[in-house]
Amino acid sequence: MPPVYTVNVILGLLGNIVALWIFCFKLKTWNPNHLFLFNLVIADFMALFSVPLRVDSLIRGHWVFEDVLCRINLFLMFANCSASIALMTVVAIYRYFRVVHPHYRFTRMTKRQAAFVLVFVWLLVISHRVPILAYNYIKDSGNNTQCFFFTPHILLLHHSILMVLMVLEFIFPLAILLFCSIRISSFLKERQMGKPDKVRKAMRVCAAIVAVFTMCFLPSTVVTIMWVICSYRSWDCAATNTIVLLSHVSLGLNFLNSALDPIVYVFSSSMFRKALLSALPLHHALRPEHRQEHAFS
Structure with a gap:
């Protein structure tokens, strides 16, 4: 798992630093959708700051760290x-109202x-x-000191509620x-039959x-x-160790979310996508007279 976590951190940092740079310096105007996505970047950095300790x-x-750092x-x-x-x-709901119910007050937020x-x-x-x-x-x-949330010795009602x-x-x-x-797809199929690319x-x-x-x-x-289930019944060591291993894998996939979120930014905001493309070296290398030719190549 350490190599997987490390790759997640590298990809997550690269993608979210670029995203943060675009949000802060490249977007000329902001709308509610951009605010929601920007806060998603902040949430991703929370995970990226915590992964190195887990890798160690x-x-x-x-x-090897203190109890306070374990809790944090x-x-x-x-x-x-x-x-x-x-x-x-929130991003999905906002997009749903913008597409399916554009006249609702929620869309004019x-x-x-x-x-x-x-x-x-x-x-x-x-x-x-x-x-x-x-x-x-x-x-x-x-x-063998461990810092782990899901352990069989934690049987407090509070933790069961959190689970x-x-x-x-x-x-x-x-x-x-x-x-x-599903509603967005069906709505666009009904209203945009002449524009299959948009659908x-x-x-x-x-x-x-x-x-x-x-x-x-x-x-x-x-x-x-x-x-x-494990907290309320007696499991042998082999079964418990298997769940611990699966827990590490699932945490790795959780951290992968931070690396994949920049894809969501690109798909969810045309302004973000245009700002990203304008920042690419290839975009500046193409002279205006060659861009149309490049578009058909």
Whole structure:
């Protein structure tokens, strides 16, 4: 897993630094969708800052940092997961209303109103993740000290509730994403029969968001369910170790979300896409008189 985590960090940093640069210096105008995507970048950096400590503990085979860093590390990981899910859901809902119900008041949201939505989202995300900071997740076993949230010795009701919330925060957003994607696709098929390219493009956008969401968060949800079952019954060491291994893999896929989110930015915002293309060296190398010829090559 350390090589996988390291690749995720490298790709995530490259993609999100470019995204941050485009948002801060290349976008001339901002709209609510850009604010939502910009906050998704912030959520990704929360995970990217926490991964190096996790990589170090996996390479060493044990946790060498203090209890405080263990709590902060777990808080950042799970807060990133919740924030990414919530913000991707908000982006999908906003896109749904913009396409299917363009005359609704929600589609005429101002940047100030979008900021209030974001404050609500972050308060919702942090409120049920802050309790993670209140518990000790260090498990001492001789020279094999570990920092891990899902362990059989944690049987507190609070943690069981958090596990259930983790499952629910995946199921409901996934249902919303699927609904928005299906409705957008069917609406465009009905209204844009003469523009099949536009329909296919919109369907690719929806498919990209749902695919990234499912690939990155479904495995961790399945592992969470396994830990809930494990907490209420006696499992042998081999089965428990298997779940621990699956937990590391699912965390790797969670971190992969930070590397794949820039793809969502490109698909979800035409202005972001144009700003990215204008910043590429190839775009500047093409002289205006050659761009039309290049477009047909």
